[in-house]
Amino acid sequence: xxxxxxxxxxxxxxxxxxxxxxxxxxxxxxxxxxxxxxxxxxxxxxxxxxxxxxxxxxxxxxxxxxxxxxxxxxxxxxxxxxxxxxxxxxxxxxxxxxxxxxxxxxxxxxxxxxxxxxxxxxxxxxxxxxxxxxxxxxxxxxxxxxxxxxxxxxxxxxxxxxxxxxxxxxxxxxxxxxxxxxxxxxxxxxxxxxxxxxxxxxxxxxxxxxxxxxxxxxxxxxxxxxxxxxxxxxxxxxxxxxxxxxxxxxxxxxxxxxxxxxxxxxxxxxxxxxx
Ligand code: PXL
Numbered sequence: 001x002x003x004x005x006x007x008x009x010x011x012x013x014x015x016x017x018x019x020x021x022x023x024x025x026x027x028x029x030x031x032x033x034x035x036x037x038x039x040x041x042x043x044x045x046x047x048x049x050x051x052x053x054x055x056x057x058x059x060x061x062x063x064x065x066x067x068x069x070x071x072x073x074x075x076x077x078x079x080x081x082x083x084x085x086x087x088x089x090x091x092x093x094x095x096x097x098x099x100x101x102x103x104x105x106x107x108x109x110x111x112x113x114x115x116x117x118x119x120x121x122x123x124x125x126x127x128x129x130x131x132x133x134x135x136x137x138x139x140x141x142x143x144x145x146x147x148x149x150x151x152x153x154x155x156x157x158x159x160x161x162x163x164x165x166x167x168x169x170x171x172x173x174x175x176x177x178x179x180x181x182x183x184x185x186x187x188x189x190x191x192x193x194x195x196x197x198x199x200x201x202x203x204x205x206x207x208x209x210x211x212x213x214x215x216x217x218x219x220x221x222x223x224x225x226x227x228x229x230x231x232x233x234x235x236x237x238x239x240x241x242x243x244x245x246x247x248x249x250x251x252x253x254x255x256x257x258x259x260x261x262x263x264x265x266x267x268x269x270x271x272x273x274x275x
Pocket of ligand 1: 042044079
């Protein structure tokens with residue numbers, strides 16, 4: 001059985017980070033070990049959330065795992081809260097990266113802005129994780145922050161290509177950008193392979209809503225698909241379709257929650273598509 005480890009926070013309620021990575025990756029038939037980097041009462045789009053840092057647990061967990069000789073098919077990182085956590089994650093890549101795909105979701109920003117609590121110097125620290133990563137999958141905002149580039153809402157293919165090349169130049173083997181739209185009503189993911197230069201793109205219906213946690217759902221599904229042997233472009237397309245299905249099911253529910261999507265109800269769809 002394949003085994004991965006996901007390193008990110010656990011927002012106790014809020015349908016993001018580990019509370020989506022664990023169920024989605026498990027449902028895809030992959031063992032999902034976790035390194036919880038912090039416990040929050042909710043994700044940070046709520047008001048008044050609590051936060052308990054778990055950085056001090058990260059190195060002892062790694063030390064024990066090394067002693068036990070564990071290895072992983074992939075290391076999947078998401079939301080991280082500090083420079084020190086990024087440094088420890090780099091140590092995980094070093095200690096457990098042999099034979100593991102390294103997949104980095106630099107979850108830290110959206111819609112042109114960093115999430116609450118991040119200082120402007122954090123994105124360049126997060127960018128250190130790209131060096132040697134098999135895949136980095138930021139949204140457009142995160143990519144701009146990683147590269148220290150101005151975020152633009154109106155852009156063309158040349159701008160998107162420049163961003164993908166910038167991410168590859170930071171050392172990622174593949175780069176994928178989400179939330180890209182060249183056409184009214186269509187939203188998608190574009191990616192580039194550093195080795196072959198191959199460019200791929202995949203678009204879905206652009207539902208006129210924005211829900212929290214969809215980036216984490218998309219990344220988790222992409223990680224599961226890649227570890228199950230799909231090519232990067234196919235995995236990205238599958239993850240995009242799954243995310244859209246999650247949003248559709250959420251909108252179909254009267255009184256749906258604002259803070260996250262009904263990803264649980266779309267798991268049968270995901271598994272059907274994996275066949
Ligand atoms: O979904 C990204 C995410 C993960 N973890 C925490 C967050 C967010 C986004 O706001 O606040 C704690």
